[in-house]
Amino acid sequence: MSTFIFKTETSISKSWSDVTEGLNSYYAGPNPGLDNIDFGAVTDHEQQINTYVKINNKIGLYKGIDSALAIGVSEPTEGQSLGIKQINFDLIKEKLTAGVKAVYFGYMFDGKLISQTDVVEKTIYFGRNTLTNRITNFETNEEIEYNVKYAAAIWMVFYKIKDTDIYYVVTNNNLLDPNIIRQNFLEDSEFDNSEDTFTIMNTSEGNFKTCVFRPSLDGAEFVGDNIISTTEDTFTIDTLGLSKLHFINKSWISDKDLPSIDLQYRASVPVEQNKQKLIVDMTDKQIATISYRWETGTELDTLSSKEEMPKYDFVIVKL
Numbered sequence: 001m002s003t004f005i006f007k008t009e010t011s012i013s014k015s016w017s018d019v020t021e022g023l024n025s026y027y028a029g030p031n032p033g034l035d036n037i038d039f040g041a042v043t044d045h046e047q048q049i050n051t052y053v054k055i056n057n058k059i060g061l062y063k064g065i066d067s068a069l070a071i072g073v074s075e076p077t078e079g080q081s082l083g084i085k086q087i088n089f090d091l092i093k094e095k096l097t098a099g100v101k102a103v104y105f106g107y108m109f110d111g112k113l114i115s116q117t118d119v120v121e122k123t124i125y126f127g128r129n130t131l132t133n134r135i136t137n138f139e140t141n142e143e144i145e146y147n148v149k150y151a152a153a154i155w156m157v158f159y160k161i162k163d164t165d166i167y168y169v170v171t172n173n174n175l176l177d178p179n180i181i182r183q184n185f186l187e188d189s190e191f192d193n194s195e196d197t198f199t200i201m202n203t204s205e206g207n208f209k210t211c212v213f214r215p216s217l218d219g220a221e222f223v224g225d226n227i228i229s230t231t232e233d234t235f236t237i238d239t240l241g242l243s244k245l246h247f248i249n250k251s252w253i254s255d256k257d258l259p260s261i262d263l264q265y266r267a268s269v270p271v272e273q274n275k276q277k278l279i280v281d282m283t284d285k286q287i288a289t290i291s292y293r294w295e296t297g298t299e300l301d302t303l304s305s306k307e308e309m310p311k312y313d314f315v316i317v318k319l
Contacts, residue, residue, distance in 0.1 A: 002093060005212065005244065006061075006156075006169045006200045008178040013207040015170045018304040019157050022102065024048050026133075027302035034266045034291050034311070037302055045128070047135050049150040052175065059120060059155055060180035061171070069198065071105075071155055071176070073120050083117030089196055091125055095138050096160035096167070101298065103127050106154035108137075108144055119153060126152075162297025164259035166245075168208055205244060213294050213310040216241025220316075228316045230282060237278040239263060239292060265292035269316075280316065288316040 009016050029041030059073045062084075072084040092103050104126050107119045114122075125138040135144045144150070156171040171181060182200060205211035219235030220228050228235075240246075240261070246253050261276055267290040270281040282288060293311035295301055300310055 002089075002165045002167060002196045003245070004089070004158075004167045004169055004196055004198050005208075006171060006181065006198065007207060008171050008176075008181055008200070009173040010203045010206070014305045014308060015207055016172055016174070018299065018308055019102075019154075019170050019172075020051060022299035022303045023051070023104070023154075025303060027299075031295075032302065034264055034293055042303065045133055047133075047150065049135070049152050051172075052151070052153045058177035058180075059175055060177050062180070071120060071123070073116055083115075083120035085120050085123045088125065091138065092158050093160075093167070095125070095127070096158060099130050100127050100138070101130065101159075103138060103158040104152070104154050105156050105158065106152050108135075109151040109153070123155065159296070159298040159300070161259075162262055162295060164261065166212070166259060168212075168296075168298070168300075199244065201244070207308050208296075208300060209308055209310045211244045213239065213312075214242040214244075215239050215312065223317075226312075226314050228314050229319060230316065231319050233283045234279055234281050237280065237290075237292075238276065239278065239294070240276045262295040262297075263292060264295055265290065267291070282316065282318045286318050288318075290314050290316060 007015050025042050025044050027041055028043045029038045059071050062070055062072050068086045070084050070086040095103050107123050126135060129136045137144055153175055154172055155176055156169055159168045161168060201211045216238045219232040220230035223229045240258055258276060265271060265278060269285050269288040272279040291313045296310060
């Protein structure tokens with residue numbers, strides 16, 4: 001079963017800013033691993049996209065026709081016409097599983113005048129061809145060649161987390177109404193899609209790092225943003241210990257059912273890895289350091305802000 005985690009922008013995140021960075025740029029350097037990103041290796045794509053930041057009426061995320069998840073907007077015109085577009089999760093999963101880095105869900109403008117309802121109804125799925133880096137309509141598999149600089153109204157972007165069935169969805173709150181999104185998820189999250197599970201991050205959960213990659217400790221405790229205190233010779237960092245993955249469908253997911261993640265780590269003391277857990281050996285040590293990162297296979301690994309990148313650095317103090 002696929003899990004779609006929706007993120008709306010909050011005052012404590014920069015998620016959509018990271019999306020727009022990745023829309024027009026890419027990291028051309030080698031995999032940085034746990035080292036600092038070489039920002040000199042961030043390169044602009046040949047094709048650039050301008051994104052709209054304001055529309056007349058914000059779009060909502062609803063239960064649409066046949067109880068499917070859809071975006072929609074009402075236009076104050078004669079007859080109160082409604083623009084609606086159902087989200088094709090099968091197409092999104094197909095493209096991301098095939099290696100596409102990101103699927104953007106939005107409307108590409110071609111210079112013609114068009115109503116807001118038509119903008120919604122004619123929304124497409126697009127992104128960059130992984131071989132050519134050219135903007136491609138994923139529904140037709142044809143390159144989009146409107147003009148040199150594209151203009152788009154993008155409602156949301158979909159990422160697939162490497163080697164898992166987890167999809168991270170960042171919504172554009174400039175164009176989507178976060179209150180409508182939250183209200184519909186909170187009131188009725190049972191959409192007619194037996195293959196997928198949907199959940200939304202709330203304000204306190206923050207972003208992918210602080211919500212999905214949130215650690216817990218056994219034999220130690222956090223005493224600051226980057227300080228761990230322990231009195232034991234060994235303690236365990238469960239890198240998914242307080243993850244939202246445990247709470248989907250209001251029930252706990254056991255350790256054996258958690259996804260296998262590509263976890264990279266480096267420490268000044270011996271560390272043993274057991275799936276998503278790191279057992280740290282502080283024998284005969286008073287102070288140590290550890291860094292670890294979830295390599296997601298998405299732009300979160302390179303182009304995201306420090307607050308969003310799924311990486312932690314800790315100083316460990318043994319009392």
